[in-house]
Every structure is written in C-alpha cells, then in structure tokens.
Amino acid sequence: MEAVRDLFQIMTRRFGFLNKNCCSAGGVELSLVQSHILYEIDRQHKPSIQQVADALGTDITTFSRQIQSLIKLNLVKKTPDPEDRRVYILSLTTEGMYVATTIDEQMNAYLSEIFSQMNEFERETVIRSIKFLNEAMAKSNQCCTPIVE
Amino acid sequence: MEAVRDLFQIMTRRFGFLNKNCCSAGGVELSLVQSHILYEIDRQHKPSIQQVADALGTDITTFSRQIQSLIKLNLVKKTPDPEDRRVYILSLTTEGMYVATTIDEQMNAYLSEIFSQMNEFERETVIRSIKFLNEAMAKSNQCCTPIVE
DNA sequence: TTAATTTATTTGTAAATTGCAAGTTTATAA
DNA sequence: TTATAAACTTGCAATTTACAAATAAATTAA
Numbered sequence: 001m002e003a004v005r006d007l008f009q010i011m012t013r014r015f016g017f018l019n020k021n022c023c024s025a026g027g028v029e030l031s032l033v034q035s036h037i038l039y040e041i042d043r044q045h046k047p048s049i050q051q052v053a054d055a056l057g058t059d060i061t062t063f064s065r066q067i068q069s070l071i072k073l074n075l076v077k078k079t080p081d082p083e084d085r086r087v088y089i090l091s092l093t094t095e096g097m098y099v100a101t102t103i104d105e106q107m108n109a110y111l112s113e114i115f116s117q118m119n120e121f122e123r124e125t126v127i128r129s130i131k132f133l134n135e136a137m138a139k140s141n142q143c144c145t146p147i148v149e
Numbered sequence: 150m151e152a153v154r155d156l157f158q159i160m161t162r163r164f165g166f167l168n169k170n171c172c173s174a175g176g177v178e179l180s181l182v183q184s185h186i187l188y189e190i191d192r193q194h195k196p197s198i199q200q201v202a203d204a205l206g207t208d209i210t211t212f213s214r215q216i217q218s219l220i221k222l223n224l225v226k227k228t229p230d231p232e233d234r235r236v237y238i239l240s241l242t243t244e245g246m247y248v249a250t251t252i253d254e255q256m257n258a259y260l261s262e263i264f265s266q267m268n269e270f271e272r273e274t275v276i277r278s279i280k281f282l283n284e285a286m287a288k289s290n291q292c293c294t295p296i297v298e
Numbered sequence: 299t300t301a302a303t304t305t306a307t308t309t310g311t312a313a314a315t316t317g318c319a320a321g322t323t324t325a326t327a328a
Numbered sequence: 329t330t331a332t333a334a335a336c337t338t339g340c341a342a343t344t345t346a347c348a349a350a351t352a353a354a355t356t357a358a
Contacts, residue, residue, distance in 0.1 A: 003257070004257060004260045004261075004264070004276065005253060005256040005257050005260060006192075007276065007279045007280060007283060008164050008256075008260065008279070009188060010283050011161075011279055011282060011283050011286070012160075012161045012164045012165065013185075013205075014283070014286045014287075014292075014293040014294075015157050015161045015286075015293070016161065016206075017206055017292070017293050017294055017295055018292050018293050020206065020295075021292070021295075036162075039158060043155075056162075057165075057166055057169065104154060107154040107157075108152070108153060108154050110289075110292040110293075111153045111154060111157065112153075113289055113292065114282070114285045114286055114289050114292065114293075115153070115285070117285045117288060117289070118281070118285060122281065125274065125278055126278040126281060126282055127153065127156065129274055129275040129278035129279070130156045130157070130160055130278070131156060132267070132271065132275060133160060133263075133275055134156060134159050134160050134163070136263045136264070136266045136267060137160070137163045137164075137263055138163075139266060140259075140262055140263050140266070143163075143166070143167050143170070143259040143262065143263065144163040144164070144166050144167050144259075144263070145163075145166055146166055146169075
C-alpha cells in the first residue's frame with residue numbers, strides 16, 4: 001500500500017483548519033478544544049466528566065479545568081448524579097446549545113460547499129466511504145482510541 | 150444533507166488518536182505538534198520557516214520557537230538561504246529523517262491494519278474517495294486553509 | 299460491619315505552549 | 329536614499345498542560 005498516510009494527514013489537517021476557523025458563535029470566541037468539548041457533550045447522553053474526557057482522550061485533570069472555564073462562560077452545566085454522588089453529569093446550557101448548534105450548522109455549510117463540487121453519485125460514494133472507514137477504525141483494537149495504559 | 154460533520158468529526162478524532170500514539174521513535178518522545186512539523190518539512194522542498202508555519206497554520210512566533218526546540222533535539226537543521234538572507238531553509242537531520250520515516254511507517258502500518266478489514270474493491274473505493282475529497286477541499290476557497298486576514 | 303481498595307473529581311504546582319508587541323536584519327519600492 | 333515590507337527572533341503574559349496528591353463517595357474484602 002502506498003502513502004495512505006499522506007492522504008489522511010492532509011485531509012485531517014484541512015478539516016482541522018475548517019474546525020479552527022469555525023469556532024465562534026453568539027459573541028463567544030471558543031478555542032478548538034472547547035468547541036470539541038461542546039460537540040461531545042451534545043453528542044453523548046448525560047455524560048459524566050470522566051466519560052467526555054475519555055472520549056476526547058484528554059487527561060482528566062486538564063479536562064476538569066476546561067469544564068470549569070466552560071461553566072464560567074455559561075455554556076456548560078454540571079449536575080450531581082443522584083445515582084452516584086461522586087459523579088457530575090455534564091450538559092449544555094441554553095446558550096451552550098445555541099453555540100454548539102451554530103458551529104454545527106457552519107461546519108455543515110462548509111462541508112456542503114465542498115460536496116457541491118461533486119455529482120450525486122460521487123457524493124454518495126465519498127460519504128459511504130467515510131462511514132465505512134469509521135467502522136473499520138472502530139473495529140481495530142490496535143489503534144484509533146486513546147491509549148489506556 | 151444529513152449530519153456529514155459527525156462523520157468527519159469522528160474520523161478525524163480517530164486519526165488524531167492514531168497520530169498521538171504514534172509519536173515516539175528512535176528513543177525520542179515527540180509531541181503531536183513536533184511530529185506534524187517533521188512531516189511537513191519532509192514533504193516540502195526546501196521550505197522556509199514561514200512556509201512551514203503557513204502550511205500548518207501556526208503563528209510564526211510560536212513556530213520559530215518550536216523549530217528551536219527541534220534543532221536542540223538534533224532533528225531539524227536551519228540553513229541560511231543564499232538567495233535571500235532573511236530566510237532560513239529547513240531540513241531534517243539524518244536523525245530527524247530517521248524519526249520521521251519511522252513514524253511514517255508506523256502510521257502506514259496502523260492504516261494497513263485498518264484497511265485489511267476491507268476487500269480490494271472497498272479499499273480502492275475508500276482511498277479514491279479520500280483523494281477526491283482532498284481535491285475538493287483544495288479547490289474550495291471558503292474553507293480548509295488557515296485564515297489569512 | 300469495618301477496613302481496604304477503587305473510582306470520580308478537584309487542587310497544587312511547575313513546565314510547556316501560545317500569541318501579541320516590539321525589535322533586528324535584509325530586500326524591495328518610491 | 330528613504331520608506332515600506334518581509335522573514336525571523338525575543339520579551340513578556342496568559343493559557344494549557346499533566347503529574348502528584350487530596351477529597352469524597354462507592355465497592356469489595358475480611
């Protein structure tokens with residue numbers, strides 16, 4: 001197999017730029033990391049701090065502080081879990097939800113623009129390919145998840 | 150178009166993990182950023198500091214310091230450009246080349262493992278799709294390049 | 299039931315990363 | 329030849345990071 005890595009490296013870099021340019025909404029200027037956190041909280045169902053940190057592969061102590069700053073920005077809410085009082089459940093505030101949604105819409109708009117250069121068939125193929133790839137990565141145990149030592 | 154962003158977000162996150170777990174070679178422990186820099190210096194033809202910083206979308210002052218630390222690690226070399234004495238040409242040292250190559254091989258090995266789950270046709274399709282996507286992103290002027298204001 | 303262990307989270311601290319402002323040096327334009 | 333611009337570096341100061349250690353609650357073992 002030739003230089004598959006190059007393809008990935010360039011693609012993810014480009015997508016990274018997209019994300020980077022995309023992170024302010026509702027008068028709030030977010031860092032890339034913060035935008036990823038909002039995304040992940042939104043995506044998961046009542047996640048704990050630990051769960052989101054794991055999903056993003058961030059050190060828990062770092063993550064704890066990141067959450068603190070997002071709470072200060074009034075984008076994230078921390079609720080004690082009644083089931084287990086060690087745990088805090090994370091959720092987006094109304095404002096956080098607005099910001100996350102806005103970013104999401106912008107990202108999708110950018111992506112639409114990219115895909116608009118393709119015809120229906122090409123678009124379908126590319127999207128199906130990415131889905132497929134994600135599944136393959138999920139199945140692989142050697143890679144693609146944060147290191148758990 | 151449905152939630153294309155999700156596909157991308159997950160894919161790039163997974164690839165990010167891959168990169169993250171992949172950054173030590175030849176007894177040197179590199180950060181993700183450092184590994185990206187080696188990659189980009191290797192890829193470009195006698196790039197200047199500015200060029201690599203631009204390609205990676207990093208602030209030039211930050212980048213200047215990152216190069217300094219890679220020089221200290223004896224992975225990167227800075228040569229004055231005879232054509233324009235303001236400019237420094239970056240290149241990898243022998244050791245830097247070794248590290249970059251090792252990381253590259255590891256990444257490709259991981260990717261091979263992922264692709265080994267697919268049959269020949271699927272593999273071809275996925276790879277062609279990513280190439281295609283890269284071209285589309287390159288053509289788009291709205292996105293996918295670092296902000297130049 | 300108590301003691302020991304594990305899990306979730308936070309804080310102390312110190313190092314690394316970042317970027318703006320300002321500076322140096324060389325090239326180019328007026 | 330003076331002014332402007334471009335490539336790069338340094339001085340900060342703020343932010344981000346992660347390891348070690350602490351707290352508090354749950355679980356498990358004795």
